[in-house]
Amino acid sequence: MIRTFITGDGSLGLYNVELDEIYHSKFGAKTEAYEKFVEPVLNIKNPRILDICYGIGYNTKTAIEYLNNIDFIDCIEIDEALAKNSYKYEYSDSVNKIIEKNLKNPDFIHFYFEDARKTVKNLNKKYNIIFHDGFAPYKQPELWSEDFIFAVINLLDKEGIYVTYNHSKPVLNALNKTGITIGKTIKNDKYIGTIASFNSDLIKNKLSDFEIEALNTKSAITYKDKDLSLNSLQILNNRKKEIEKSPLITLSAFIKKKKSNSVI
Numbered sequence: 001m002i003r004t005f006i007t008g009d010g011s012l013g014l015y016n017v018e019l020d021e022i023y024h025s026k027f028g029a030k031t032e033a034y035e036k037f038v039e040p041v042l043n044i045k046n047p048r049i050l051d052i053c054y055g056i057g058y059n060t061k062t063a064i065e066y067l068n069n070i071d072f073i074d075c076i077e078i079d080e081a082l083a084k085n086s087y088k089y090e091y092s093d094s095v096n097k098i099i100e101k102n103l104k105n106p107d108f109i110h111f112y113f114e115d116a117r118k119t120v121k122n123l124n125k126k127y128n129i130i131f132h133d134g135f136a137p138y139k140q141p142e143l144w145s146e147d148f149i150f151a152v153i154n155l156l157d158k159e160g161i162y163v164t165y166n167h168s169k170p171v172l173n174a175l176n177k178t179g180i181t182i183g184k185t186i187k188n189d190k191y192i193g194t195i196a197s198f199n200s201d202l203i204k205n206k207l208s209d210f211e212i213e214a215l216n217t218k219s220a221i222t223y224k225d226k227d228l229s230l231n232s233l234q235i236l237n238n239r240k241k242e243i244e245k246s247p248l249i250t251l252s253a254f255i256k257k258k259k260s261n262s263v264i
């Protein structure tokens with residue numbers, strides 16, 4: 001069951017009762033779509049967008065509102081009914097009309113109503129913008145496993161930008177393993193999300209050496225889902241076992257060690 005609530009900027013947010021998980025930031029659903037997803041990609045020309053976890057489409061709608069000359073947008077959402085009603089949720093009439101038209105008769109926006117793990121395996125295009133907006137990893141790790149992230153990053157153009165709200169260590173670690181340059185999305189001095197590109201010139205606030213080194217700790221052990229087929233519980237349990245057996249130090253031990261080294 002899905003409930004609605006009003007977020008901090010007055011825009012509507014959704015809450016999934018079974019998962020006990022919100023779809024949108026309580027501080028502002030529309031603000032989140034702009035600040036974490038669209039503002040970091042404002043300079044990309046002729047956007048070819050992959051919107052993973054479309055939901056009610058705030059990220060796609062905000063992209064349509066702020067980006068020019070969009071080539072195409074591919075949206076993935078497992079909850080078909082939710083996405084098919086997305087044009088009824090608040091946004092400007094002009095943008096909602098574009099969504100409604102494309103849902104009924106796809107023009108430049110295409111929808112994949114299925115598990116994103118299946119879609120990313122089958123897509124063979126390159127995107128210059130990828131939005132990744134799954135539920136939190138401790139609820140739905142299948143959309144944050146290193147194997148899923150490798151498949152997603154494989155779809156990113158060399159000059160493209162990947163963005164997500166997520167900046168947890170396992171996700172940063174998975175991204176780091178692809179060799180991509182990772183940066184922080186910063187707003188009002190707050191670290192609010194992650195941006196990554198193979199063109200390091202496109203990344204302003206790169207992760208520091210310290211932050212990269214901290215990925216070699218237990219807390220950064222990635223979620224694994226080799227065949228993109230495990231369920232959430234299996235992925236969480238396997239990671240727990242891997243952490244228990246791991247010879248890596250904990251994040252707090254790493255920080256302590258670094259602090260003591262800098263004093264000496």
Ligand SMILES: C[S@@+](CC[C@H](N)C(=O)[O-])C[C@H]1O[C@@H](n2cnc3c(N)ncnc32)[C@H](O)[C@@H]1O
Nearest residue numbers: 023053054055056057058059078079115116133
């Ligand atoms: C955090 S919400 C995304 C909110 C969305 N970006 C919006 O603007 O409304 C996560 C979304 O992922 C969808 N989802 C969950 N598991 C999925 C999966 N395996 N594949 C594709 N979508 C999935 C949920 O139905 C939900 O709409």
